[in-house]
Amino acid sequence: MSRHAPSSNSRAYRLLGGAPETEIAFRLPSVRIEQIRTGRHRVTNLTALTPIDDAVTEVNHCVYWTAPWLSAMKPLLRPYVRAFLRQDRDIMEMQQQGLRSGPVLSLIDDADTQARWYYRLKQEYRRARAEARPFDNPIKPRTLRWRS
Numbered sequence: 184m185s186r187h188a189p190s191s192n193s194r195a196y197r198l199l200g201g202a203p204e205t206e207i208a209f210r211l212p213s214v215r216i217e218q219i220r221t222g223r224h225r226v227t228n229l230t231a232l233t234p235i236d237d238a239v240t241e242v243n244h245c246v247y248w249t250a251p252w253l254s255a256m257k258p259l260l261r262p263y264v265r266a267f268l269r270q271d272r273d274i275m276e277m278q279q280q281g282l283r284s285g286p287v288l289s290l291i292d293d294a295d296t297q298a299r300w301y302y303r304l305k306q307e308y309r310r311a312r313a314e315a316r317p318f319d320n321p322i323k324p325r326t327l328r329w330r331s
Contacts, residue, residue, distance in 0.1 A: 186220070199224040199250055209297070211304060224250040230268075240275075244268055296327055 186206040201222030208216045213232035218225065226248045233241045244264065253260075288298075303321050311318040 199226065211301065224248070226250075226253075238279075242268060242272070296325075 186204045188202070188204060199219070199221035201224075203219055203221040205220075206218045208218075210216070213234075215228075215230040217228040219227070226246065229243075229245045229247075231243045233243070235241055246264065300322050307321045308318055
């Protein structure tokens with residue numbers, strides 16, 4: 184996701200001063216990197232998911248920043264970070280419950296583009312391994328535009 188102004192529910196970014204911009208990158212299969220820039224300060228969030236078994240996934244979240252005064256705020260910010268991660272956990276648990284019945288996934292256009300890309304990448308990766316050939320990325324560059 185290319186650099187852009189964050190959504191209005193990201194008011195906390197304004198604490199860094201200046202006009203915040205955020206950029207998010209996903210590294211398949213399970214890493215999310217968000218970089219927030221405001222003037223001379225930077226904050227980077229790294230979230231990595233590691234499957235432990237078929238039912239358990241470990242979530243690791245690290246935050247790095249260049250604003251020295253954020254270190255003093257760390258105890259105050261920790262509950263907000265945990266609440267953010269809890270929201271994601273709760274959604275993933277609901278998804279797992281829904282997927283137990285083996286439904287046919289109905290992926291719609293814009294909102295599910297990244298999910299469709301994931302499945303195409305996964306399919307190509309498996310084929311490349313089975314055929315003992317190099318992976319050939321089936322996804323072509325494209326700009327996605329939608330509001331959530």
